[in-house]
Amino acid sequence: MDKAIFTFIDRCVACKGCEIACAVEHSRAKSLFGALAESPHPRPRVRVENAGVHSYPARCMHCEDAACIAACPMGAMTRNAATNAVYVDESKCIGCWMCVMVCPFGSVSADPVAKKAFKCDRCPDRTARGEDPACVAACPTRAMIYATPEELAAHRRQATAMNAAGKPVARVAGNVDLWRSLKGGTQK
Amino acid sequence: MKIVIIGNGPAAVAAAEAARELDGHCGITMISKEAVPFYSPCPLAEYVEASVPRDHLFLRDEKFYRDQDITTFFGHPATAIGTTARRVTVGSGSDAAELPYERLLIASGARAIMPPIPGLAGTPGVFALKTLADADGIVARLPAARRAVVIGSGFIGLEAAQALVRRGLAVTVVEALSQVLPQMLDAEMAALVETRLRDHGVDVRVNSPAEAVLGGQAGVSAVRVGGQEIPCDLVVCAVGVRPDLSLLAGSGISTATGILVNEFMETNQPDVYAAGDIVEGFDRQGQRRVLPIWPNAVNGGRIAGGNMVAARTRSFRGLDGINVVRIFDLPVASFGSSAGERSLRYAGNGILKKLSLSSGRVVGAQFFGDVNATGLYHELMNKGVDVGSFESELLSPGFGYGCLIPRPPLPTRLAA
Ligand SMILES: Cc1cc2nc3c(=O)[nH]c(=O)nc-3n(C[C@H](O)[C@H](O)[C@H](O)COP(=O)(O)OP(=O)(O)OC[C@H]3O[C@@H](n4cnc5c(N)ncnc54)[C@H](O)[C@@H]3O)c2cc1C
Ligand code: SF4
Numbered sequence: 001m002d003k004a005i006f007t008f009i010d011r012c013v014a015c016k017g018c019e020i021a022c023a024v025e026h027s028r029a030k031s032l033f034g035a036l037a038e039s040p041h042p043r044p045r046v047r048v049e050n051a052g053v054h055s056y057p058a059r060c061m062h063c064e065d066a067a068c069i070a071a072c073p074m075g076a077m078t079r080n081a082a083t084n085a086v087y088v089d090e091s092k093c094i095g096c097w098m099c100v101m102v103c104p105f106g107s108v109s110a111d112p113v114a115k116k117a118f119k120c121d122r123c124p125d126r127t128a129r130g131e132d133p134a135c136v137a138a139c140p141t142r143a144m145i146y147a148t149p150e151e152l153a154a155h156r157r158q159a160t161a162m163n164a165a166g167k168p169v170a171r172v173a174g175n176v177d178l179w180r181s182l183k184g185g186t187q188k
Numbered sequence: 189m190k191i192v193i194i195g196n197g198p199a200a201v202a203a204a205e206a207a208r209e210l211d212g213h214c215g216i217t218m219i220s221k222e223a224v225p226f227y228s229p230c231p232l233a234e235y236v237e238a239s240v241p242r243d244h245l246f247l248r249d250e251k252f253y254r255d256q257d258i259t260t261f262f263g264h265p266a267t268a269i270g271t272t273a274r275r276v277t278v279g280s281g282s283d284a285a286e287l288p289y290e291r292l293l294i295a296s297g298a299r300a301i302m303p304p305i306p307g308l309a310g311t312p313g314v315f316a317l318k319t320l321a322d323a324d325g326i327v328a329r330l331p332a333a334r335r336a337v338v339i340g341s342g343f344i345g346l347e348a349a350q351a352l353v354r355r356g357l358a359v360t361v362v363e364a365l366s367q368v369l370p371q372m373l374d375a376e377m378a379a380l381v382e383t384r385l386r387d388h389g390v391d392v393r394v395n396s397p398a399e400a401v402l403g404g405q406a407g408v409s410a411v412r413v414g415g416q417e418i419p420c421d422l423v424v425c426a427v428g429v430r431p432d433l434s435l436l437a438g439s440g441i442s443t444a445t446g447i448l449v450n451e452f453m454e455t456n457q458p459d460v461y462a463a464g465d466i467v468e469g470f471d472r473q474g475q476r477r478v479l480p481i482w483p484n485a486v487n488g489g490r491i492a493g494g495n496m497v498a499a500r501t502r503s504f505r506g507l508d509g510i511n512v513v514r515i516f517d518l519p520v521a522s523f524g525s526s527a528g529e530r531s532l533r534y535a536g537n538g539i540l541k542k543l544s545l546s547s548g549r550v551v552g553a554q555f556f557g558d559v560n561a562t563g564l565y566h567e568l569m570n571k572g573v574d575v576g577s578f579e580s581e582l583l584s585p586g587f588g589y590g591c592l593i594p595r596p597p598l599p600t601r602l603a604a
Contacts, residue, residue, distance in 0.1 A: 009593060049590030050581075056590030067563070070490075071483035073198070073230035075247045094231050094240055097519055097559055101510045102483055105589045106564030110519055 002084040005122070005136060006152050007057060011143035012048070014055035019044035021138030025123055040113055045120040046135045057135060057144060060107040060120035062086050068099035068108055068117075077117070085122035093117050189214040191496050192276055192287055194266045194435070195295035196220035198228070198482055199464025199489035201248065203293050206493030208256050214497060216258045217287060219278055221296070223263030224320060225249055230482060232323040233347035236330075237354045245320065261287075266296065269439040271457040291459050291496040294436075294447060295489060298429035298465035298480050305339075307401035313408035314401060314423040317348050329422055330355055336422040337361075337411040339398045341368035343513040345426035346381075349390050350516055357422070359390050362413050364397035372511045374526045377554050380540060381515050388516045429480055431466040444468050446478045451503040453492035461496060463488035472506035472570045479507040510566060512559060521559040523566050524552025534583035541583050548576040564589060 020032070027035035027042035035042050046059040066086050068077045076092035077099050079085070088099075095115035099108045111118040123133040131137060132146040145155060191207055193200045196218055204216050226248040234240035253260050261278050264285075268277040269292070276287045300316035308314055313329060316322050336352045338345045341363040352359045361368070367378035368385070382392050396413045401423060403409040410417040431446035442448050442456040446468030453461045453469075465480035467488065484507045494502040512521040518538075528544030528551040535541075539557035543550055543565065550569040555562060565582075568575060573592070581587050 047588060049588040050586060051590035051593040054593070056593055058589050067483070070202075070486040073228045073482045074244070075228075092244065094234055095514070096230060097512045097514070097521070098230075098482060100559055101512050101521060101523075101562050101566065102508070103563035104567035106561035107589070108563070109560045110558075112517070112519075115517070 003127075003146050003148050003151075004062065005059070005133060005144050005146050008143050008145075009051055009054045009056050011141040012055045012057060012139075013141055013143075014048050015140065016048050017138040017140060018046050018057050018135035018144070019048060021134040022046045022120075025126065025134035043111075043118070045118065057139075058105070058107065059135070060086060060103075060122075061105055062120075062122060067102040067104065068119075071098040071102040073098060080121075080124060083122060083124055083127055085124065085127075086119075087121040087124070088117045088119060090114075090116045189497070190288065190290045191216045191293070192289035192291070193218045193293045193295060194269075194276065195293075195297060195464065196222065196226050196260075196262065197295060197297050197464060197485060198226075199295035199297075199485040199492075200293065201226045202486045202489030203295065203461075203463060203493030203496070204256065204258055206490045207497050208258075210494060210497040216256070217261065217289075218253070218258055219261040219264065219266045219276065219287070221263075221265040222319065222321070225252070225262075227320055228482075229318065229320070232317055232320070233344070233351040235323050236317075236326050236348070237351035239354075261285075266435055269294070269436065269441070269460075271439050271441065271460060274459075289459075292461065293489075293492050293496060294441075294455075294460065294462040294466060295464045295485075295492075296432060296435065296466055299432040300425065301428045301430050302425060303427055305398050305401060307403065307408075308398075308423075308425060311401055311403050311408045311423075312405065313403065313421055314425060316425055317344055318429065326422070326424065330357075333357055333422040335360075335418075335420040336424065337398075337418055337420045339411070339423065339425045340427035341392070341394075342371060342426060342428055343369065343511060345424070346385070346513060346515060348424045348426055349385070350388070350514075352422070352424070353389055360411075360418050360420070361385070361390055361392050362396040362398050362411065362418070363392075363394045366394050368392060368394065369513070369520075372513075372522045373520070373554055374542075377520070377522075377540065377542070377556055380556050381520060384515050384518060429465065431468070431478060431480075433466070444476070448476075449488075451491075451506075452495050452500050453488055453504060454495070459496075461492040463492040469504065469507050471509055474506070477507055477509065479509045481508070481510065483508055483510075508566070510562075512562070518557055519559040520556050521562050522552070522554045523562070524550070524569055526552050526554060528552060532579070532583050543582060545575070545579075548574045548579075550575060561588065 022044040023042040024035045046057050049056050049058045062085050074092045076089045078089050093116045097110050099117050108119045136144045136146045227245040231240045264279045267280050278285045300318040315326050335358045338349045338361045349359045349361050385392050400412040410419045447462040449462050449467045449469045453463050464485035468478045471477045491502045491504045510523045528546040530545045532543045542554045544552040553565050
């Protein structure tokens with residue numbers, strides 16, 4: 001199975017290190033000082049949101065049956081064949097915002113300056129070098145991990161063992177699991 | 189298995205791809221009235237505007253059909269369907285050919301409505317904005333055009349108006365009803381759009397039904413509205429689209445406004461499916477609707493394509509009714525109903541957002557100036573999520589998916 005970013009929401013301390021790392025990674029300079037000098041300032045594609053008593057670094061889930069790809073009338077919303085990540089081919093995007101209209105997570109936004117759809121691309125340059133995406137690498141509490149589902153399961157077993165030893169266990173948030181747990185209406 | 193697909197738009201291509209993915213050997217034949225490969229009509233206004241080059245409209249090339257082993261009859265309209273003989277007639281007169289099918293998909297889309305306004309039909313310089321040929325016609329006329337009238341203020345009319353302004357024309361939009369975007373926005377929202385159009389030089393006239401198109405074989409010279417003549421050398425008629433049912437005569441396929449389909453995209457006739465702008469299906473709330481937008485065409489096409497290969501293996505979760513348009517770069521979006529029991533609002537920085545709620549659930553939204561997270565609100569409506577516990581956060585700038593993550597029970601030592 002391909003790797004995905006999994007989130008342990010109890011671990012997030014809302015330091016916003018992921019936001020900064022994301023903005024820097026997607027800047028032209030790829031350094032904090034260089035990024036600060038760029039105009040417009042590079043913006044993060046991950047956003048730390050309030051999640052009840054926790055915080056949640058919200059970003060694209062790279063859905064298997066991605067609504068944004070079906071909705072894009074320019075063939076701009078694309079799946080990277082190598083990493084399976086969904087990204088915007090900016091040379092094709094016309095900023096029609098259909099993808100913004102259909103993303104059930106609110107994870108594609110409209111960049112009003114570039115007039116291009118704006119979202120997480122899961123750092124293709126970094127992952128091609130075998131590194132974790134910038135947000136994952138920057139997180140000081142390991143609230144996000146970039147792993148295959150099998151690796152995640154191993155990680156959880158380890159966490160459970162730690163819990164048995166009296167250490168706290170984190171809750172994990174994959175993508176659809178959270179929707180399933182939402183109270184109210186059922187999906188047809 | 190012989191599959192015949194009428195059409196070459198997103199519904200048709202999505203179906204062909206889905207069928208081919210499941211069955212490498214089935215015969216697939218596509219028939220299209222237009223001679224060109226699959227293109228997207230959505231950026232036609234941007235093409236007229238010259239911000240999107242013509243080659244970017246094409247989403248597949250000729251090689252695609254060869255690679256997918258699809259037989260094509262392009263440039264030839266389907267003219268009749270015999271559901272008993274299981275044949276489609278292509279072309280007419282001595283050119284006509286009969287194509288037998290085992291599964292048939294009708295994905296021939298909608299047509300632009302041309303109301304019976306005297307002079308509208310047949311006067312050179314009058315166009316719809318529906319097909320590539322329409323857009324090419326407008327582009328060819330631009331060098332000789334100074335003033336344009338756009339009839340209708342739906343999203344295609346407004347996109348056309350902006351494109352023509354940006355090509356240097358003086359543009360008047362005439363709308364029969366009392367506001368612009370009448371299908372999409374309430375009066376308050378529409379007033380913001382009208383102001384923005386006027387600020388960018390568009391002469392917007394509401395309560396102004398077009399009465400006649402004047403001119404002759406030399407071309408259009410004016411549009412008469414309320415007894416007054418608006419001089420022009422180009423007219424774009426954009427009063428809406430309607431499923432094109434002309435090819436169904438005598439087929440026994442049941443229709444209302446569109447072809448009636450169930451959740452499998454089946455029509456009432458055996459082995460005949462339909463998808464895209466031509467269908468009247470069920471929306472996510474179970475209402476019969478005609479909702480001619482791109483995502484519905486792609487998703488419906490995929491369902492039909494899968495079911496043509498393996499019957500009833502895929503079912504449609506329902507058509508979406510979502511609208512988004514840019515008014516001189518400012519995004520405006522809506523979905524659902526604006527007539528909920530209550531309305532939440534956020535206004536500031538040139539942005540106006542309204543959410544309609546009924547029984548603690550989102551039933552509709554209208555956004556002017558900022559459309560981010562529209563999909564999330566739409567999903568709250570589709571899932572029927574009770575938003576009561578976070579209602580006050582809904583329109584705050586920090587609202588996001590995180591706010592929906594269920595709160596875990598407090599650890600006992602804290603709760604105590
Ligand atoms: C200017 C414009 C802007 C738009 N913008 C948006 C947007 O921003 N977002 C959005 O979601 N939607 C938008 N739409 C709507 C969107 O383009 C349609 O919903 C979508 O293309 C419908 O797909 P379809 O496959 O049903 O039909 P179409 O794309 O209309 O394709 C129909 C196909 O059938 C063929 N055909 C027709 N009659 C026959 C016949 N008798 N025999 C054989 N072939 C036939 C045609 O040649 C064509 O290949 C826009 C439409 C227009 C015109
Ligand atoms: S905004 Fe760009 S990526 Fe999104 S649907 Fe439109 S063209 Fe595709």
